[in-house]
Amino acid sequence: MSRAELLVDLGAIRHNVRRLREIAGPGVAMMTVVKADGYGHGMVPVARAAREAGADWLGVATLDEAVALRACGDTGPVLCWLTVPGEDYRPAVAAGIDITAYTLGEVAEIISAGVAVDAVPRVQLKVDTGLSRGGAGLAAWPEFVRAAAEAERAGRLRLTGVWSHLATADDPDHPALALQEKRFADAVAIAREAGLRPEVVHLANSAGTVLTPSTRYDLVRCGIATYGLDPAPGVTEGLDLRPAMTARADLALVKRLAAGEGVSYGHTWVAERDTVVGLVPVGYGEGVLRAAGNRVNVWIGGAERPIRGRVCMDQFVVDLGPDGLDADGRPIAPGADVVLFGPPTNRRPGPTAQDWAAALETINYEIVTRIGGRFTRRYLDTDGSTGR
Numbered sequence: 001m002s003r004a005e006l007l008v009d010l011g012a013i014r015h016n017v018r019r020l021r022e023i024a025g026p027g028v029a030m031m032t033v034v035k036a037d038g039y040g041h042g043m044v045p046v047a048r049a050a051r052e053a054g055a056d057w058l059g060v061a062t063l064d065e066a067v068a069l070r071a072c073g074d075t076g077p078v079l080c081w082l083t084v085p086g087e088d089y090r091p092a093v094a095a096g097i098d099i100t101a102y103t104l105g106e107v108a109e110i111i112s113a114g115v116a117v118d119a120v121p122r123v124q125l126k127v128d129t130g131l132s133r134g135g136a137g138l139a140a141w142p143e144f145v146r147a148a149a150e151a152e153r154a155g156r157l158r159l160t161g162v163w164s165h166l167a168t169a170d171d172p173d174h175p176a177l178a179l180q181e182k183r184f185a186d187a188v189a190i191a192r193e194a195g196l197r198p199e200v201v202h203l204a205n206s207a208g209t210v211l212t213p214s215t216r217y218d219l220v221r222c223g224i225a226t227y228g229l230d231p232a233p234g235v236t237e238g239l240d241l242r243p244a245m246t247a248r249a250d251l252a253l254v255k256r257l258a259a260g261e262g263v264s265y266g267h268t269w270v271a272e273r274d275t276v277v278g279l280v281p282v283g284y285g286e287g288v289l290r291a292a293g294n295r296v297n298v299w300i301g302g303a304e305r306p307i308r309g310r311v312c313m314d315q316f317v318v319d320l321g322p323d324g325l326d327a328d329g330r331p332i333a334p335g336a337d338v339v340l341f342g343p344p345t346n347r348r349p350g351p352t353a354q355d356w357a358a359a360l361e362t363i364n365y366e367i368v369t370r371i372g373g374r375f376t377r378r379y380l381d382t383d384g385s386t387g388r
């Protein structure tokens with residue numbers, strides 16, 4: 001035990017990767033997305049667990065993330081997709097990373113890096129089909145793929161993939177999804193006409209993988225579902241995905257509070273009756289969102305207990321009830337286990353990361369990705385099935 005830790009169940013990660021591979025079906029490669037430190041779960045341990053469970057590819061945002069995977073010994077296919085002009089592409093090219101280009105300027109920079117390290121860079125081309133984020137615009141796409149194909153014929157790079165990203169995959173009836181699929185099919189056809197022979201063509205994120213088989217193409221890029229969380233409420237219901245992260249702490253202090261006393265900065269909560277409060281030694285310095293004050297519950301002594309007053313940088317206060325008793329009628333003592341969120345079990349149905357997201361009007365992605373700071377991480381391996 002430690003004062004504040006994130007328990008990450010690598011067995012759950014492996015289970016989820018296997019389940020998602022089954023859902024994607026035969027002939028579809030699995031890319032496990034481990035950007036942003038594995039959505040807060042730890043990039044390297046998650047990457048290893050994912051590979052063990054059959055992830056063909058790993059996906060990250062930055063060159064540095066990709067190179068860090070190589071530094072810890074990963075030798076398989078890795079794709080990254082967000083660079084800025086002037087970045088040093090050489091380590092990633094030398095490491096055989098697939099780098100995504102959105103513009104001919106990027107292609108030129110990647111080619112220069114290839115010359116510098118005497119390697120043929122692996123480049124994937126991204127088309128913006130309607131997310132209006134990264135990727136070549138539709139108007140620029142024909143010229144972009146033609147010029148890139150020419151560079152490939154000259155032996156300066158290998159074009160390994162063509163891909164795009166969905167804006168509304170969690171809402172398959174949204175008209176934007178059909179439009180993106182149509183635009184993507186057209187863009188792939190244009191790329192093939194220009195002579196591209198990509199190893200992989202891909203479009204789907206977690207939600208696309210689960211809800212819309214036609215988005216699966218050669219490969220699916222699964223992030224949030226790998227961690228056992230829903231891309232949007234209900235999307236993965238019944239699929240037996242298992243949340244991998246539990247955020248917990250030791251209760252620092254327990255004390256009585258008299259009616260009329262205010263709690264934490266600004267006294268945004270005032271006790272209406274005598275009660276017992278507990279002090280939890282984590283705060284927004286650890287990514288426990290300040291907005292959780294007076295809005296979120298945590299699990300202590302066999303029940304959910306409300307956060308009272310504002311969350312501070314290092315700590316927050318919870319209401320343990322008028323008698324401060326646990327579910328068995330014993331006084332809750334300092335050192336008691338506080339679970340901020342974790343996988344739901346029969347014994348502890350909540351709070352989950354999704355409960356936090358709902359209460360804070362955000363998404364579970366933000367809850368798990370932001371929590372960190374002075375929490376330590378501890379890795380468990382239940383093979384995703386015990387303890388519930």
Ligand SMILES: *Cc1c(COP(=O)(O)O)cnc(C)c1O
Nearest residue numbers: 033165205206221222223224231
């Ligand atoms: C983050 C990301 C993903 C994964 O999305 P999930 O919704 O977490 O499955 C896939 N592709 C790209 C380009 C991404 O940036």
